[in-house]
Ligand SMILES: Nc1ncnc2c1ncn2[C@@H]1O[C@H](COP(=O)(O)OP(=O)(O)OP(=O)(O)O)[C@@H](O)[C@H]1O
């Protein structure tokens with residue numbers, strides 16, 4: 342652990358989740374799942390937390406903002422066969438309602454075209470606000486809008502940060518990257534300064550946790566030392582179940598409804614909601 346000490350001092354301590362007002366909590370929440378490191382369970386968390394919120398009676402839209410289209414695929418759709426996608430929404434201002442498909446939850450789909458969106462957007466005025474604008478028309482239709490982002494801090498992810506009310510950062514316990522978290526927080530600080538003063542990390546989610554290894558337990562300790570209460574108490578354990586479900590085009594909650602893997606995301610849903618609840622009485 343000592344090897345990380347130098348890095349720890351670099352890490353800013355984000356605000357604790359404690360000062361949101363009542364008015365804010367009653368409004369729609371736009372939660373972005375981001376980590377520029379690949380394969381940390383952004384997509385898995387976007388879908389399964391979304392389905393868990395829906396089970397609790399909330400109206401949920403998930404947005405696939407990743408040209409890889411994994412979220413779209415994980416609900417049984419083929420991004421290569423999709424004609425109109427988030428690309429058209431961002432670049433051609435197509436109403437987002439036109440590309441929402443109904444699956445376990447509503448899904449705003451991605452296609453391979455989206456890979457060209459950063460370049461197309463970069464020449465446009467208001468390029469960082471394209472997503473935020475597109476969400477205005479569905480303001481009253483959803484309680485939760487959950488956005489899956491690609492493993493980069495490029496213009497697509499920045500668009501998500503600008504539209505967000507909060508960011509959840511999944512981190513893989515096996516390969517904890519503190520430098521990556523510093524870089525992510527620095528990007529968020531720039532977005533706060535210039536584009537969306539309210540955006541912040543609302544939680545850090547340890548994923549692929551294997552309680553049997555010292556390494557994984559140390560990773561959690563390091564996270565808690567640096568980020569305190571921002572680290573969710575829910576641990577997403579490592580199990581092959583999470584990889585099996587998307588192949589069947591379903592969430593883990595549908596694929597294995599009574600399993601512990603599904604329950605982990607139900608627990609997370611309660612924890613994310615409970616944070617908001619306790620703030621209401623603060
Ligand atoms: N808790 C877990 N235990 C084991 N495997 C998992 C777990 N969560 C996700 N996976 C698997 O790990 C892989 C990466 O997960 P996922 O696609 O959600 O990550 P990601 O952060 O979205 O990746 P990318 O950066 O490429 O978009 C997938 O095959 C997924 O099924």
Ligand SMILES: [Mg+2]
Nearest residue numbers: 383384407411
């Ligand atoms: Mg992904």
